[in-house]
Amino acid sequence: xxxxxxxxxxxxxxxxxxxxxxxxxxxxxxxxxxxxxxxxxxxxxxxxxxxxxxxxxxxxxxxxxxxxxxxxxxxxxxxxxxxxxxxxxxxxxxxxxxxxxxxxxxxxxxxxx
Amino acid sequence: xxxxxxxxxxxxxxxxxxxxxxxxxxxxxxxxxxxxxxxxxxxxxxxxxxxxxxxxxxxxxxxxxxxxxxxxxxxxxxxxxxxxxxxxxxxxxxxxxxxxxxxxxxxxxxxxxxxxx
Numbered sequence: 456x457x458x459x460x461x462x463x464x465x466x467x468x469x470x471x472x473x474x475x476x477x478x479x480x481x482x483x484x485x486x487x488x489x490x491x492x493x494x495x496x497x498x499x500x501x502x503x504x505x506x507x508x509x510x511x512x513x514x515x516x517x518x519x520x521x522x523x524x525x526x527x528x529x530x531x532x533x534x535x536x537x538x539x540x541x542x543x544x545x546x547x548x549x550x551x552x553x554x555x556x557x558x559x560x561x562x563x564x565x566x567x568x
Numbered sequence: 569x570x571x572x573x574x575x576x577x578x579x580x581x582x583x584x585x586x587x588x589x590x591x592x593x594x595x596x597x598x599x600x601x602x603x604x605x606x607x608x609x610x611x612x613x614x615x616x617x618x619x620x621x622x623x624x625x626x627x628x629x630x631x632x633x634x635x636x637x638x639x640x641x642x643x644x645x646x647x648x649x650x651x652x653x654x655x656x657x658x659x660x661x662x663x664x665x666x667x668x669x670x671x672x673x674x675x676x677x678x679x680x681x682x683x684x685x
Contacts, residue, residue: 488673497677498659513672545613553663554601554620557673559613 458482461546461560468536469568476531476563478546486549487529488557489513489521491542498545504529536567570595572662574676581650582684589645589679591660597621600664602636602643603673607657619643650683657681 459480468474478487489501490513500513502521510521518540520532533540543564547557571594581587593602604616617627619636627634631648647654657678 495677498675500672503672543611547613554618556603556615556618558615559605561612 459546459548459558459560461544461563463563464561465564467566467568470537471535474533474536474565476533476544476546476565478529478531478560480527480529480546480548480558480560482548482550482558483526484548484550484558485526486551486557487523488547488549489519489529489531490545490547491515491540492545492562493542501531501544533565536565538567541565541567570597570600570662570664570674572660572674572676574660574679576679577677578680578682580682580684583652584649585683586646586648587650587681587683589647589658589660589681591643591645591676593641593643593660593662595641595662595664597664600662603661603663604634604643604645605659605661605675607659607678608653609655613659616645647681650681652683652685655681655683 462477485506488503490498492498499515501519502513504510504523507523507526523529543562545562546560549555549557573592600621602619606614606616624636633646635644657680659678660676661673663673
């Protein structure tokens with residue numbers, strides 16, 4: 456029972472490069488989310504998806520792109536990485552409506568040099 | 569707009585002490601959901617509890633208990649007889665409504681709990 460996985464777990468990239476963070480869940484949950492966690496800011500929502508091919512912006516979407524062609528996958532792409540995008544990124548999924556809890560992946564620590 | 573405030577940023581206690589982590593929320597919805605998550609030093613986020621706005625019963629799970637009071641918009645978390653393994657960052661979170669834009673989870677900034685042996 457893999458649950459929700461993220462890859463890579465650690466990534467170092469250079470400013471201006473494109474990088475994609477992968478998220479995969481095995482529960483067939485409808486909703487998926489991307490958060491970033493930074494000291495002093497807690498967890499902030501980047502994008503979320505209610506179902507395949509349905510995505511919407513969260514609190515801090517600038518500089519990020521998402522897609523969801525399959526229910527189980529929700530990749531997050533930084534089109535041109537900046538140092539301010541150095542962070543820990545968490546993917547989460549939820550089986551249904553707002554009353555259900557979200558389950559989080561292990562996180563990806565991204566460093567942009 | 570929904571908001572979660574965790575006014576305590578860091579708490580340090582000695583093992584076996586009781587500790588309460590405060591959470592105050594703001595929402596205009598009458599239907600909402602409150603959550604607590606634990607983030608141990610290893611970094612993962614672990615779901616602890618969910619509470620519906622229409623259920624004000626307190627909950628106890630082992631050494632953990634939660635006090636939900638709508639009158640003060642608070643959802644506090646108490647750890648009884650704390651242990652070193654309780655050392656973690658604890659997040660309170662709020663979700664409004666059922667679908668669409670209102671189904672997002674808003675987190676507080678977290679409380680870092682250190683339990684010393």
